[in-house]
Amino acid sequence: MNPQSASARERIYLDHNATTPLKPAVRAAMVQAMDLVGNPSSVHAFGRTARRAVEEARAAVAALVGVKPAQVLFTGSGTEANNMALRGFPGRAVLTSAVEHESVLAADPAAERLPVTPDGVIDQAALTAALEQTKSALLSLMVANNETGVIQPVAEAARLAHAQGALVHADAVQAAGRLPLSFAELGVDLLTLSAHKLGGPAGVGALILAEGLEPESLIRGGGQEKRKRAGTENLLGIVGFGAAARLAHDELPNAAALASLRDRLEREALAGAPQARIMGAGAARVPNTSCLVLPGLLGETQVMALDLASVAVSAGSACSSGKVKPSHVLAAMGADAVTAASAIRVSLGWTNDDEAVDRFLTAWFTLARRSAAA
Numbered sequence: 113m114n115p116q117s118a119s120a121r122e123r124i125y126l127d128h129n130a131t132t133p134l135k136p137a138v139r140a141a142m143v144q145a146m147d148l149v150g151n152p153s154s155v156h157a158f159g160r161t162a163r164r165a166v167e168e169a170r171a172a173v174a175a176l177v178g179v180k181p182a183q184v185l186f187t188g189s190g191t192e193a194n195n196m197a198l199r200g201f202p203g204r205a206v207l208t209s210a211v212e213h214e215s216v217l218a219a220d221p222a223a224e225r226l227p228v229t230p231d232g233v234i235d236q237a238a239l240t241a242a243l244e245q246t247k248s249a250l251l252s253l254m255v256a257n258n259e260t261g262v263i264q265p266v267a268e269a270a271r272l273a274h275a276q277g278a279l280v281h282a283d284a285v286q287a288a289g290r291l292p293l294s295f296a297e298l299g300v301d302l303l304t305l306s307a308h309k310l311g312g313p314a315g316v317g318a319l320i321l322a323e324g325l326e327p328e329s330l331i332r333g334g335g336q337e338k339r340k341r342a343g344t345e346n347l348l349g350i351v352g353f354g355a356a357a358r359l360a361h362d363e364l365p366n367a368a369a370l371a372s373l374r375d376r377l378e379r380e381a382l383a384g385a386p387q388a389r390i391m392g393a394g395a396a397r398v399p400n401t402s403c404l405v406l407p408g409l410l411g412e413t414q415v416m417a418l419d420l421a422s423v424a425v426s427a428g429s430a431c432s433s434g435k436v437k438p439s440h441v442l443a444a445m446g447a448d449a450v451t452a453a454s455a456i457r458v459s460l461g462w463t464n465d466d467e468a469v470d471r472f473l474t475a476w477f478t479l480a481r482r483s484a485a486a
């Protein structure tokens with residue numbers, strides 16, 4: 113079990129969708145890279161060594177999604193990659209779903225937000241109609257949702273969109289390392305990844321581009337990343353991303369074990385607290401995520417009580433500001449305000465085992481008894 117310190121060892125971290133603990137091999141690769149002194153753009157030997165490290169990482173990230181290294185553009189985050197995808201084609205009207213991550217929704221506030229079913233899957237009829245009505249659109253659809261884990265039918269949507277001349281972007285931040293991901297099988301033109309959701313460091317992401325596609329740059333002022341993303345490369349972050357991508361690729365078979373851990377958690381939670389429900393349970397989901405509703409007990413209250421029991425989960429949307437906002441995802445799925453406010457997200461990952469699930473259930477059942485008695 114990770115994390116490393118004695119006090120941390122007693123704490124159970126079930127918030128892998130917020131960020132994942134750095135994997136030891138990633139840390140080791142980054143520590144080694146700390147001794148690299150060169151700027152990857154310098155022509156001397158130091159620079160060339162740093163450049164080699166960047167290009168090795170690029171090849172590893174490319175292999176994770178089955179593309180050529182030249183199709184990988186490193187960014188400063190998944191958020192930046194999403195912004196670049198949505199703002200990189202100003203002539204195109206953006207279509208997206210109502211359950212996207214804030215970094216997609218905020219990148220183009222004028223985008224049309226297509227409805228989803230009660231299970232959180234994009235409404236096919238609405239998608240078809242919007243594509244027929246919008247010429248030269250850009251469709252942005254996430255592969256897996258950060259709050260519920262629900263998987264969108266991206267490949268099918270991409271076929272429909274391409275038939276109408278649209279470009280397609282997929283945010284795969286929560287899917288990478290949890291599902292096999294093939295750029296070609298998804299059939300998209302742009303794909304977003306983020307290192308810190310797969311055992312790598314925060315502050316580095318990637319936008320994967322179809323060959324020949326040229327989005328406008330968001331950041332100008334240097335020739336890095338083929339002039340598409342200016343700024344001296346985050347060498348340590350990129351090396352960490354490469355190491356994490358390599359491991360994610362190799363460790364994908366572990367996803368089945370994660371799924372049975374999550375399924376056990378849900379089965380036992382519902383058996384012990386029949387008043388609870390799981391959002392998106394009727395849809396295909398990534399193996400690590402559970403969005404649990406305990407009617408009548410605020411998600412925020414649950415998070416705080418679980419934290420006191422040394423179990424870390426999150427409430428509502430991933431509260432990047434530290435404040436818990438009502439979840440636009442659960443609202444779009446038709447959840448009423450009370451249900452949406454009573455949800456927590458439990459997201460498992462490589463540091464978890466059965467004991468973590470036991471610890472969660474014990475602490476959560478105390479809350480569930482309180483909610484049943486209320």
Ligand code: PLP
Pocket residue numbers: 129130189190191192194213215254256257258283285286306307308315316317430
């Ligand atoms: N997209 C999704 C679905 C996410 O869950 C997140 C992070 O929570 C992001 C994008 C943003 O990634 P980053 O934290 O690297 O900016």
